[in-house]
Amino acid sequence: GAGVSQSPRYKVAKRGQDVALRCDPISGHVSLFWYQQALGQGPEFLTYFQNEAQLDKSGLPSDRFFAERPEGSVSTLKIQRTQQEDSAVYLCASSLDGEKLFFGSGTQLSVL
Amino acid sequence: GENVEQHPSTLSVQEGDSAVIKCTYSDSASNYFPWYKQELGKRPQLIIDIRSNVGEKKDQRIAVTLNKTAKHFSLHITETQPEDSAVYFCAAGSGYALNFGKGTSLLVTP
Secondary structure, three states, X not given: OOOOEEEOOEEEEOOOOOEEEEEEOOOOOOEEEEEEEOOOOOOXXXXXXXXXXXXXXOOOOOOOEEEEOOOOOOEEEXXXXXXXXXXXXXXXXXXOOOOOOEEOOOEEEXXX | OOOEEEEOOEEEEEOOOOEEEEEEEOOOOOOEXXXXXXXXXXXXXXXXXXXXXXXXXXXXXXXXXXXXXXXXXXXXXXXXXXXXXXXXXXXXXXXXEEEEOOOEEEEEEO
């Protein structure tokens, strides 16, 4: 594809609802990252995959957050029992060399 | 862990003037320093990066300088244009681990 694709673009959830955010990386990019961007802030690291292996999940805020990339391509970030503080833009990025990041447009999550 | 401080948080310049954004980092092991531009409602895009074995890098109107001893690096934009208006993020890290600054909102007025 032309770039990293994320869906949905916007998601409104009621507090306590589960959500799933999808990321389609650039074809051939081994590395995939999830970041959380609060309003007016820089992206904060959540987790990192190399192919299907989740090598670092130290940035996930709680055990309500779970990410997977079962076939080393598409990745899903799942948030269980959403809370208001989860409201943010969730950015996915892929990379060929593990450093230069190509970001998607993000999913803006609003928890009411 | 790495801590990246960025300033100023907002910057307004007139078209044609230069703009400078500065960042400091805490982890001396950091060896990769990219800059990303994020236009309103759009994705961050890499505009320039520098590694710790280089002191300066230039790409047309954009340049980045790195002072490893002082642990700071700067983005310089010359001859600014209205389309340079955006939020700029610096980042520092090594390998895959990048930490971002909080961003600088640059406004270029005609």
